[in-house]
Amino acid sequence: MKLISFGLLTLAGLNLISARAVMEKRAINDKNQCNDQYCYWVSGPSGGTATIVGFGKKNKNSKVVNVPNKVVFEGHTYYVDSVGYGAFGRYDQIEEVNVASGIDNLDLSHGAFAENKNLKRVVLNSPVSAIDLTAFSSPHKDCVFLGSGVKSFTDGQVKRLLISFGFKTKDYSKIDDYTRKVDLFELAKSLSQYLKTSNIKDSGNALAALEIKFATSAGYARLYRLLAIAMGVPAKDILVGHDGNGNYFNYAKLDNVWFNVSVDYPFKRYSLYYQTWQYEFFVGNATFKSRINSKASPSSWYVMFSNYGYSDEFRGQQSYDIFDQYLKQNRLGSRVP
Helix, strand or coil: CHHHHHHHHHHHHHHHHHHHHHHHHCCCCCCEEECCCEEEEECCECEEEEEEEEECHHHCCCCEEEECCEEEECCEEEEEEEECCCCCCCCCCCCEEEECCCCCCEEECCCCCCCCCCCCEEEECCCEEECCCCCCCCCCCCCEEECCCHHHHHHHHHHHHHHHHCCCCCCHHHCCHHHHHHHHHHHHHHHHHHCEECCCCCCCCHHHHHHHCEECHHHHHHHHHHHHHHHCCCHHHEEEEECCCCCEEEEEEECCEEEEECCCCCCCCCCCHHHHHCCCCCECHHHHHHHCCCCCCHHHCEEECCCCCCCCCCCCCCCEEEHHHHHHHHCCCCECC
């Protein structure tokens, strides 16, 4: 009798272990999964990818959104690769968004973090892309954008902005410089209509200018350069300049010489390029110095290497040089007097 009891106990124990193993390895039947922090749409029953789609019940009043690189449900690991449609849009309490490192590319759907009027800090520690221009639209005016993912996100957003302006990428190596001048003029005019001038906190950041739609001369100049490159102008032929007294602008190489260019131009009065003979758009040093009311000699003006402008873009590396010295060292030609 004791032997039978021992056998029954042993069998019951084995069944319990077996049942536990099945529970631990069981597949997920419902693709909608939530933990205390966030809810996800997972790709499959036993691991894969996950889209974060909103707050979990215990986290819905959080001021911070931390996008993880992975999440575990029922013992299965899912790698976060996207944020869903409007997942965190229109939450007035959100003040900060942090994207974890270790994500190959985080894809942001329409309005993922849109219209969060108190959003003041976005840290992108992984490459980020978005399907349109709404991912971070209309944050707080003083929102700052940081992290290694800023470059990839900015480049993608710049391409979408260029398309929204109605421009197509061209091969300017096969096009005369007059056409390049016209296109650069039209591009500046479109940008001047898109942005408003204001001294925002992250004023030198091209991404902040693009998302917030406010900028100082630094934001204008950096965003204009990135748009020109996306349009097809070689990066070496369009640069960001600074006079040392707070004025940012662009240098553009045309007809094998360097001109000074500013998006701050009276486009309402001279709306077509052929009209610019009355008030030049591409100008030499003396004329431009007078226009920006600079006290510094053009010979001491700078070329800026911080072409995106977010605060951690350069870490101890040289971020600028005297422009004339830069041209001479790199044999890049001369400037218009």
